[in-house]
Amino acid sequence: MNRYTNKTVLITGGTSGMGYATARRLLDEGAYVAVTGRSRPRLDTAVARLVAETGVTPERILAVPADVAALPALDDLVERVRAWRGSLDAVFANAGVGVFKPSTEITEADFDYTVDVNFKGVYFTVLKSLPLLKDGGAVVINASWTLHRGLSVASVYSATKAAVHNLARTLGADLAPRGIRVNSVSPGYIDTEMYRDNNPDPAAEAVNSAEVPLGSLGHADDVAAAVAFLASDDASYITGQDLVIDGGLVGSVPQPA
Ligand SMILES: NC(=O)c1ccc[n+]([C@@H]2O[C@H](COP(=O)([O-])OP(=O)(O)OC[C@H]3O[C@@H](n4cnc5c(N)ncnc54)[C@H](OP(=O)(O)O)[C@@H]3O)[C@@H](O)[C@H]2O)c1
Numbered sequence: 001m002n003r004y005t006n007k008t009v010l011i012t013g014g015t016s017g018m019g020y021a022t023a024r025r026l027l028d029e030g031a032y033v034a035v036t037g038r039s040r041p042r043l044d045t046a047v048a049r050l051v052a053e054t055g056v057t058p059e060r061i062l063a064v065p066a067d068v069a070a071l072p073a074l075d076d077l078v079e080r081v082r083a084w085r086g087s088l089d090a091v092f093a094n095a096g097v098g099v100f101k102p103s104t105e106i107t108e109a110d111f112d113y114t115v116d117v118n119f120k121g122v123y124f125t126v127l128k129s130l131p132l133l134k135d136g137g138a139v140v141i142n143a144s145w146t147l148h149r150g151l152s153v154a155s156v157y158s159a160t161k162a163a164v165h166n167l168a169r170t171l172g173a174d175l176a177p178r179g180i181r182v183n184s185v186s187p188g189y190i191d192t193e194m195y196r197d198n199n200p201d202p203a204a205e206a207v208n209s210a211e212v213p214l215g216s217l218g219h220a221d222d223v224a225a226a227v228a229f230l231a232s233d234d235a236s237y238i239t240g241q242d243l244v245i246d247g248g249l250v251g252s253v254p255q256p257a
Contacts, residue, residue: 017192036064092231099113
């Protein structure tokens with residue numbers, strides 16, 4: 001498929017996990033892709049891998065260090081994308097962090113960090129991209145299955161994800177006059193650095209897989225395929241929705257084996 005030939009897409013948090021997988025998928029489908037992250041070395045490594053894995057020329061990729069929680073960094077990011085390509089066809093507001101502990105142990109610093117990256121960061125990534133986003137363009141926000149079900153160690157994290165899904169509904173209506181669609185995705189347990197960092201116990205994968213009707217963790221590529229669909233013209237009549245990519249985790253309870 002070449003749904004993205006000559007199109008330009010901004011992906012925040014493109015150095016690993018779902019952001020990286022989506023960058024690779026969209027490059028394979030013909031896009032020019034701007035990726036961000038907090039560290040230049042991790043961005044350089046990601047760009048080298050993307051070039052090696054897709055065979056595209058480095059000119060198809062713009063890598064910008066930018067903390068999404070810092071508004072001046074987002075201003076700089078948008079200016080660099082403008083200078084590079086002039087406009088955007090789609091934005092994947094993907095960068096996110098998780099602080100997973102019981103709600104009684106959450107500190108003000110945990111709260112501020114999580115909200116700053118996952119809610120404020122997503123909000124202003126989208127808002128500041130709007131002047132560059134073409135009419136008829138698309139926004140996809142990375143939310144989480146935890147907006148649909150309670151998870152005892154994820155009080156603040158889940159609330160930020162509920163907030164950004166709600167944002168997709170509101171912005172979907174606000175931006176409809178420009179033909180811009182806004183949707184979210186809710187990944188389940190996806191095998192990424194975030195998952196591994198927060199589940200260091202080797203038994204975690206088996207425990208979590210047993211909760212999933214399809215019987216395994218998901219892969220970043222599973223989410224990339226869904227984002228590539230939602231941000232493309234194939235989803236031209238879909239806005240304000242959340243697409244759950246979770247192997248059935250939210251929808252049903254598997255019988256014990
Ligand atoms: N893995 C799961 O099971 C799961 C499930 C549901 C939802 N999600 C969501 O999926 C999204 C992607 O996570 P992932 O699982 O793919 O994890 P990941 O591999 O750790 O990727 C996270 C990405 O976000 C970037 N990032 C983090 N904080 C940032 C900031 N302040 N500014 C800019 N970039 C930042 C990281 O870049 P650097 O570290 O290089 O800065 C990295 O590229 C997150 O929003 C997460 O909440 C994950």
